[in-house]
Amino acid sequence: MSLRIVFMGTPEFAVPSLKILVENGYDIVGVITATDKMGGRGGHQVLTSAVKKYALETGLKILQPEKLRNPEFIRELRSLNADLQVVVAFRMLPEIVWDMPGSGTFNLHGSLLPKYRGAAPINWAVINGETETGVTTFFIRHEIDTGDVIFQERTPIGPDETAGELHDRMMDLGAQLVLKTVRAIESGDYRLHRQDPALACPAPKLSKETGRINFDQPARAVHNFIRGLSPFPGAWTVLDDLELKILRSRPVQEPHPYPSGRMVTDEKTYIKFAAADGFVEILELQLQGRKRMDAADFVRGYRFSSN
Helix, strand or coil: CCCEEEEEECCHHHHHHHHHHHHCCCEEEEEECCCCEEECHHHCEEECCHHHHHHHHCCCCEECCCCCCCHHHHHHHHHCCCCEEEEECCCCCCHHHHCCCCCCEEEEECCCCCCCECCCHHHHHHHCCCCEEEEEEEECCCCCCCCCEEEEEEEECCCCCCHHHHHHHHHHHHHHHHHHHHHHHHHCCCCCECCCHHHCCECCCCCCHHHECCCCCCHHHHHHHHHHCCCCCCEEEEECCEEEEEEEEEEEECCCCCCCCCEEECCCCCEEEEECCEEEEEEEEEECCCCCEEHHHHHHHCCCCCC
């Protein structure tokens, strides 16, 4: 008899995990996702989550509670009689929710736990210059991202790969691991592994201020910072009193006489910024109020106030 599964998730990252369960014939008795929001041009459009859009397309039951402790939601969730709950990129669950199904509630996390516990594991792995990361499934417990590990899958990080590119690869890698985990729980063929807290490191939520570039660092560290925040929320500096978001870069080890952060350009082909041990050449950028573009095109069309 197939497991009755409740799936919880919100963004695009979660969709392949839900889709792979549906396509493999699992009984998804409910999908829990974020409430709709108003936004878009003029703020008058109803914005629904990527998970809700997929759930609507496939005719799945959708629940969108504002508060996860709401008694009415708890009653409705309990009435679904789920054997297992699968969580991918959702919010923190109260115990009354994660402890409900007989087979437990597991989460897919975008790192090799216990490394990078927190809201932005993919970004911080890239920012810190990691050459490898992965995805982990674990049973949810009280402390966030600390439960016993079920499975992990590793993947390399390219030296110039952005967080966005890595996110898209890990989205599909994670879906495969979710399917593997559900099958293992269904058969009872798995062994749990405790996380070693001594190996833990945080991956806190990113903010606008997090993204300001510190050019006092080596060029490679600045490059890692830029790609770790690309495309969102974006690493930025200031050019002629305007915010300049840098989306792609290249570190150049080269002695120079400039102070860190000095912009250098020939106004024809390149723009670069001085770092501690060289330059960070900009390949793709977005100036405040303008569209995203190649740096070479920007340089040819921009009137620099100073050089």
